[in-house]
Amino acid sequence: ELKVEQNPLFLSMQEGKNYTIYCNYSTTSDRLYWYRQDPGKSLESLFVLLSNGAVKQEGRLMASLDTKARLSTLHITAAVHDLSATYFCAVDMEGGGADGLTFGKGTHLIIQP
Amino acid sequence: DTGVSQDPRHKITKRGQNVTFRCDPISEHNRLYWYRQTLGQGPEFLTYFQNEAQLEKSRLLSDRFSAERPKGSFSTLEIQRTEQGDSAMYLCASSPGHYSNQPQHFGDGTRLSIL
Numbered sequence: 001e002l003k004v005e006q007n008p009l010f011l012s013m014q015e016g017k018n019y020t021i022y023c024n025y026s027t028t029s030d031r032l033y034w035y036r037q038d039p040g041k042s043l044e045s046l047f048v049l050l051s052n053g054a055v056k057q058e059g060r061l062m063a064s065l066d067t068k069a070r071l072s073t074l075h076i077t078a079a080v081h082d083l084s085a086t087y088f089c090a091v092d093m094e095g096g097g098a099d100g101l102t103f104g105k106g107t108h109l110i111i112q113p
Numbered sequence: 114d115t116g117v118s119q120d121p122r123h124k125i126t127k128r129g130q131n132v133t134f135r136c137d138p139i140s141e142h143n144r145l146y147w148y149r150q151t152l153g154q155g156p157e158f159l160t161y162f163q164n165e166a167q168l169e170k171s172r173l174l175s176d177r178f179s180a181e182r183p184k185g186s187f188s189t190l191e192i193q194r195t196e197q198g199d200s201a202m203y204l205c206a207s208s209p210g211h212y213s214n215q216p217q218h219f220g221d222g223t224r225l226s227i228l
């Protein structure tokens with residue numbers, strides 16, 4: 001059974017600081033997804049990582065994938081309050097990018113002014 | 114840009130009643146997924162369709178849960194004889210299909226509350 005573990009599950013940080021969220025998964029998979037969820041809202045796609053060594057950046061967020069270590073990271077640079085949200089990583093159950101996703105429990109991020 | 118649409122947004126019902134939720138995917142997307150999300154957890158995969166074919170339903174939570182996509186467009190998720198534990202957010206997502214580089218796009222969800 002595929003398991004996806006995120007840590008930390010809760011993170012409170014100050015504006016301007018850097019931090020990294022980690023996502024480990026238990027079986028081989030060729031793609032990994034990062035989503036953002038604001039309270040009471042649905043999930044917004046942030047990144048799709050398709051291969052070993054993939055790195056993608058959007059604004060203050062950067063995601064990477066190491067398929068050999070079964071690890072993805074989401075790095076936040078110089079955090080701002082607007083990035084406060086819950087961040088989920090998700091892995092494809094069967095591969096190919098079109099099957100059900102297994103999600104981590106999410107990292108609840110609070111960025112304080 | 115029309116995204117994934119779900120109806121209703123909220124549903125409050127008494128235990129034992131049947132409920133049905135609707136999902137309209139992005140029009141060019143072949144694959145449609147249902148997930149359940151409880152408070153403080155990530156979404157939990159339930160089932161999915163490729164056009165009108167239901168390709169995976171073993172993860173539906175019990176035989177009280179069923180889903181259809183009769184014409185390969187919109188889908189419905191039905192829960193019969195609802196129980197308190199069914200209270201959750203039910204999310205629908207769609208994607209273009211196999212080996213696409215696009216993510217699954219999620220709707221705003223239907224929040225179900227069982228009294």
